[in-house]
Amino acid sequence: xxxxxxxxxxxxxxxxxxxxxxxxxxxxxxxxxxxxxxxxxxxxxxxxxxxxxxxxxxxxxxxxxxxxxxxxxxxxxxxxxxxxxxxxxxxxxxxxxxxxxxxxxxxxxxxxxxxxxxxxxxxxxxxxxxxxxxxxxxxxxxxxxxxxxxxxxxxxxxxxxxxxxxxxxxxxxxxxxxxxxxxxxxxxxxxxxxxxxxxxxxxxx
Amino acid sequence: xxxxxxxxxxxxxxxxxxxxxxxxxxxxxxxxxxxxxxxxxxxxxxxxxxxxxxxxxxxxxxxxxxxxxxxxxxxxxxxxxxxxxxxxxxxxxxxxxxxxxxxxxxxxxxxxxxxxxxxxxxxxxxxxxxxxxxxxxxxxxxxxxxxxxxxxxxxxxxxxxxxxxxxxxxxxxxxxxxxxxxxxxxxxxxxxxxxxxxxxxxxxx
DNA sequence: CCTACCGATCGGTAGG
DNA sequence: CCTACCGATCGGTAGG
Numbered sequence: 300x301x302x303x304x305x306x307x308x309x310x311x312x313x314x315x316x317x318x319x320x321x322x323x324x325x326x327x328x329x330x331x332x333x334x335x336x337x338x339x340x341x342x343x344x345x346x347x348x349x350x351x352x353x354x355x356x357x358x359x360x361x362x363x364x365x366x367x368x369x370x371x372x373x374x375x376x377x378x379x380x381x382x383x384x385x386x387x388x389x390x391x392x393x394x395x396x397x398x399x400x401x402x403x404x405x406x407x408x409x410x411x412x413x414x415x416x417x418x419x420x421x422x423x424x425x426x427x428x429x430x431x432x433x434x435x436x437x438x439x440x441x442x443x444x445x446x447x448x449x450x451x452x453x454x455x456x457x458x459x460x461x462x463x464x465x466x467x468x469x470x471x472x473x474x475x476x477x478x479x480x481x482x483x484x485x486x487x488x489x490x491x492x493x494x495x496x497x498x499x500x501x502x503x504x
Numbered sequence: 505x506x507x508x509x510x511x512x513x514x515x516x517x518x519x520x521x522x523x524x525x526x527x528x529x530x531x532x533x534x535x536x537x538x539x540x541x542x543x544x545x546x547x548x549x550x551x552x553x554x555x556x557x558x559x560x561x562x563x564x565x566x567x568x569x570x571x572x573x574x575x576x577x578x579x580x581x582x583x584x585x586x587x588x589x590x591x592x593x594x595x596x597x598x599x600x601x602x603x604x605x606x607x608x609x610x611x612x613x614x615x616x617x618x619x620x621x622x623x624x625x626x627x628x629x630x631x632x633x634x635x636x637x638x639x640x641x642x643x644x645x646x647x648x649x650x651x652x653x654x655x656x657x658x659x660x661x662x663x664x665x666x667x668x669x670x671x672x673x674x675x676x677x678x679x680x681x682x683x684x685x686x687x688x689x690x691x692x693x694x695x696x697x698x699x700x701x702x703x704x705x706x707x708x709x
Numbered sequence: 710c711c712t713a714c715c716g717a718t719c720g721g722t723a724g725g
Numbered sequence: 726c727c728t729a730c731c732g733a734t735c736g737g738t739a740g741g
Contacts, residue, residue: 330534330619333740342634344741346710354740409672410615414535450688453680456664456673466663467614475658483655484662491692513729538720551720551730559720 312350312483315340316364317403319357326405328358328411359419360411364466365370365404367428372397373433383440389484390437394462395481399471442492517555520545522608524562524681533563533616564624567617570609571631574676577602578638588645593690599667600686604676610696611671636660647697663693 322331333354337344350355353372376389398405410422435455459485469480523544527536538559556562581594590603603610617628640660666689676684 323627325618327532327534327615327619329532332738334738343711345712348741359674365620381543385557409531413530414532426637445720450679453685453688456669460665460669461662461668462665464661464669468661475654480658483658487693487696491696493695537718549720553721554729574718587734632736 309352315342315347315350316357318359320361320403320407320467323358323361323411326397326407327356327406328414344414350366355415355419358407358411359415359423362415362423363419363426364387365408366402367429368397368401369394369430370433373430377433383437385487387437387441388487391458391462391485391488392478392481395465395477395484398453398462398465399477402466402471405463409463409466430461438492441489451457453493454492458484513555519672520547520552520555521565522560525566525608525612528563528566529611529617533559533612533619543597555654559622560624563612563616564628566612567625567628567646568631570606571628571635573602573606574599574635575631575638578635581666582638587692588642592642592646592694594620595639596604596663596667596690597683597686598688600670602675603667603670604682607671607676612669614668614671617662636664643697646694663689664692 315336319336322336322339332345333347336357339435340347342456351360352390356398372393373390376379376386376393379386379389381389408423411418415423416445431452432455438454438458439451465477465480469475469477471477505525513542520541525537527544530536531540531672537663537688538549538552556565576635578595581591581598584591584594586594597646611626611653617625618627635659640656643663661699667686670682670685674680674682676682
């Protein structure tokens with residue numbers, strides 16, 4: 300009873316975060332103004348500051364919340380208990396599905412995290428590390444015998460390159476579907492890391 | 505005799521462009537100030553404006569000049585007259601070598617081209633299209649029989665993802681050498697697109 | 710939750 | 726009349 304508008308509060312807060320993600324993605328964090336954002340949201344600038352302490356707090360909300368979503372996906376897929384190759388396929392597929400609806404959030408994550416203060420930036424980077432680790436593990440499990448330890452993370456980053464770079468060219472309303480892209484990427488990557496490739500030492504079978 | 509300091513002029517101009525690339529990469533175009541740049545260069549702000557009309561002109565110089573460099577590399581490799589697979593290997597290798605020394609330029613290209621006015625942005629994007637086309641052609645030549653037309657450019661973008669994403673994680677002074685990364689990427693990609701993969705229609709052999 | 714403002718700094722240019 | 730360059734400050738706008 301003390302806070303009858305709690306639901307509305309959260310909805311309003313989230314709507315502002317979505318609008319901020321869109322604006323930051325378009326103009327960059329430094330290039331976007333709080334006045335523009337207030338206008339987009341149809342509220343006054345002071346009201347914006349009622350929901351978020353400052354501009355950077357909006358940025359942190361976007362990046363941190365998005366990373367929580369990506370970490371949740373890795374956990375959901377892990378809970379399915381799939382065999383290694385199906386597991387990796389599922390990870391790639393689920394991520395591409397998420398990307399299709401999170402273009403703004405992802406662009407903010409890539410280009411604007413550097414504007415966060417040290418403590419907040421470290422929190423976000425640590426969550427990114429968790430996601431990379433989930434992929435590195437999934438990759439390693441498909442080729443348990445040969446993967447060189449030094450290539451564990453680089454292989455994951457190569458895979459992330461293939462799917463994350465789509466933010467520069469793939470459009471949700473374009474001719475190539477995200478699901479098809481996921482299939483193509485999965486095929487290329489699994490074939491690419493198959494027996495003996497990318498590995499020259501004695502651990503190979 | 506009329507312009508005895510022409511050489512100095514070009515050197516000074518280029519030094520400013522390098523410093524601007526570094527600063528824009530670190531703080532973003534909108535987040536970097538001309539005062540900071542002038543200080544970094546050890547010159548007055550008005551002198552900066554003597555060499556470059558305005559802030560955006562610096563940005564255009566960085567992006568356009570860098571694209572000229574990348575286009576030149578595709579032309580140099582093409583002039584070698586290599587067989588298809590060696591040609592693609594050479595392209596990847598030469599690009600990774602260039603990337604090792606052009607981190608700032610590439611980050612500016614990816615994150616700040618949106619700040620260019622329409623005409624300048626279109627000029628840069630057109631040069632990017634030329635580089636993508638050079639890669640798409642090189643890829644298609646390695647698998648002349650089966651590559652679906654709809655995947656021509658997407659395959660090139662997948663390859664660019666693998667090498668361009670390195671700007672988010674690979675360090676020139678890190679444990680993994682750029683040359684080794686080029687080898688790993690080339691291996692994965694060539695294996696990945698080998699016979700029948702990523703293609704389900706009758707054109708496959 | 711608004712109008713009305715602030716200290717500071719922005720990109721760009723004046724006179725000399 | 727050109728270039729190369731300075732100290733100081735312009736009109737506007739940023740985050741708050």
